[in-house]
Amino acid sequence: MNTPHTTLAWMAEGTALCLRALDGLDETSYGAPSLLPGWSRKQVVAHLAGNAEALGNLVHWARTGEPTPMYSSPEQRTATIESGGTLSGDRLTAWFTDSARTLADAMATLTEEQWSAQVVTVQGRTVPASETPWMRSREVMVHAVDLGAGVRFMDLPTAFLTELRADILTRRGQNAVPVTHGHPADVTAYLAGRPHSGVTTTDGAPAEPLPPWM
Ligand code: ZN
Numbered sequence: 001m002n003t004p005h006t007t008l009a010w011m012a013e014g015t016a017l018c019l020r021a022l023d024g025l026d027e028t029s030y031g032a033p034s035l036l037p038g039w040s041r042k043q044v045v046a047h048l049a050g051n052a053e054a055l056g057n058l059v060h061w062a063r064t065g066e067p068t069p070m071y072s073s074p075e076q077r078t079a080t081i082e083s084g085g086t087l088s089g090d091r092l093t094a095w096f097t098d099s100a101r102t103l104a105d106a107m108a109t110l111t112e113e114q115w116s117a118q119v120v121t122v123q124g125r126t127v128p129a130s131e132t133p134w135m136r137s138r139e140v141m142v143h144a145v146d147l148g149a150g151v152r153f154m155d156l157p158t159a160f161l162t163e164l165r166a167d168i169l170t171r172r173g174q175n176a177v178p179v180t181h182g183h184p185a186d187v188t189a190y191l192a193g194r195p196h197s198g199v200t201t202t203d204g205a206p207a208e209p210l211p212p213w214m
Contacts, residue, residue, distance in 0.1 A: 004115060007133035008107065010160050014140025015100045017156075018048065021149035023095050030089035035195060036212065037146040044143050045092045046084020050077065051139050052099035054122070055132050059106045062117040062129035070122045077122070100140075107133060138164065141194060142214060153185040153194070161188045168192060168213055180207045 022030070025123050029147055034177045035082065054070035054077070061068045071077040084092065115130040141160060144151040153161065160183055168191045169177065182199035189196035193212035 004130050004133050004136075006159075007047075007137050008104070010105050010137035011104065011133050012159065013157065014137055014144055015104075018045075018096065018147065019093070021144055021147040021151045022089075022100075022152070025089060025149060029087050029149075030092070033148075034146050036143075036146045039146070040085055041147050042087065042089070042092055043081050043085040044146055045096050046087070047081045048139060048143055048206070049084065049092070049095040049099040050080035050129060052103040052136070053098075055136055055164035056099075056103050056106055057123075058119040058129060058132050059103070059110065061119045062110060062114045063106075065117070067120075069120065099168055101194055103136065125155070134167075138167070140212065142194070145189075145194065153189040153196075154183075156185070156188075158184070161185060163190055172213065178202070178207060178209060182207075 002017065007196040023040075025041065031039055033039070034042060034044045036044060039047075044132050050071075057070055060066070084095070087095070118126050119129050120126050121133070123137070131136050137160065141156050141164075145153055145156070157162075165184075168188075172191070177191065178201045180190060180199050180201055182190070182196070185198050186196045190199040190207055190210065192214065193210040199207045
């Protein structure tokens with residue numbers, strides 16, 4: 001696993017990519033569908049802001065030892081996305097920016113010992129707090145592409161894509177997906193269940209799309 005030093009840098013880069021995608025969207029295009037089936041761009045941004053706050057709870061947990069789960073309930077997570085989707089684009093961009101900064105600032109104060117404190121993710125996995133910058137990197141990088149506003153898997157750092165493929169394969173199960181060929185960025189998009197091109201199985205046939213992951 002990468003050190004927080006690397007993943008914190010990816011987190012910042014993913015945040016910048018999201019802002020690049022959002023920059024210049026007018027209110028209509030901000031409210032338009034994202035590449036994630038059933039999600040508007042506004043809902044993706046509301047989810048990202050809610051995710052920053054949720055991961056902030058894990059950072060609080062690591063710092064204080066007081067168990068603070070990411071979300072109080074699955075309903076709370078959904079409500080944040082639904083209600084956030086009705087805000088103006090300006091409000092959403094401000095919320096995204098502020099929540100990302102608050103999270104980065106909170107992480108910057110963690111000591112070595114606090115980074116190794118155990119916390120529980122929304123999926124119920126117990127992980128050291130040092131995994132939270134990776135969890136956030138995945139969100140901001142992949143959803144920057146999902147916004148469908150100019151950022152592509154091809155634009156994401158090569159080392160990040162390598163780590164993401166390994167992570168998805170672990171999560172999906174090595175045997176649950178076929179061996180594929182293609183540009184590494186496209187193979188990553190394929191594994192993530194995102195739009196891709198030129199990914200083939202060993203017999204040369206186009207790979208069957210996988211359901212979205214994350
Ligand atoms: Zn997400």
